[in-house]
Amino acid sequence: MLHISALEKLTHELSRLPGIGPKTAQRLAYFILKSQNEYPERLSEALLRVKAEVHECPRCFNYTDTDLCRYCEDSHRSDDSLCIVEEPSDIMRIESSGAFRGRYHVLHGAISPLEGIGPQELKIKELIERIDAGIEGDGPVIKEVILALDADLEGDTTILYLAKQLQGKGLKLSRIAHGVPIGSDIDFIDDRTMGRALQNRVEL
DSSP states (O other), rough: OOOOHHHHHHHHHHHHHHTTTTTHHHHHHHHHHOSSHHHHHHHHHHHHHHHHHHHEOOTTOOOOSSOHHHHHHOOOSOOOOOOOOESSSHHHHHHTTTTTOOOEESSSSBBBBBGGGGGGGHHHHHHHHHHHHHHHHHSSOOOOOEEEOOOSSSHHHHHHHHHTTTTTTTOOEEEEEOOOOOOOOOGGHHHHHHHHHHHHHOOO
């Protein structure tokens, strides 16, 4: 049986992280190895704590280490608008804009038949139940659903599916605009982005 050293094992595990290639993983492994303080122990403790304490919020499915996540617990947020995102990390990007003060719902992915991900693998059933509870008087009434999903094939497929499922529920349904980024040069915009920008043009 081939022997794998501890350093090789650490490098391999680090390389499995999103956005971390073999060279970056090797640099990180050597940094951890060369740390003269208690950093490796602190890192190990943090990983173990995350595994033991962090779970999905039972209401919106964001990650949290409390009963409900901070956005569901915040009494100053609006209950009548719901922003749908693919991943918990998307919430932080929206929050950093300061433009949304409603509630969230995390799907934990997007519909992708090629990868074997259908509606049943996502938190779509829970979303429908959450909206229906408001209609039936068993929860907050949701008036607007904002679809903040990626502008790719999987995101578009998911949006079309959700739009069909949410039809007839008396909701204002919208998706975030896509187009030319602020501060960018039109010369470097691809055709698809330019097409979206023209479709989403606003009146002056």
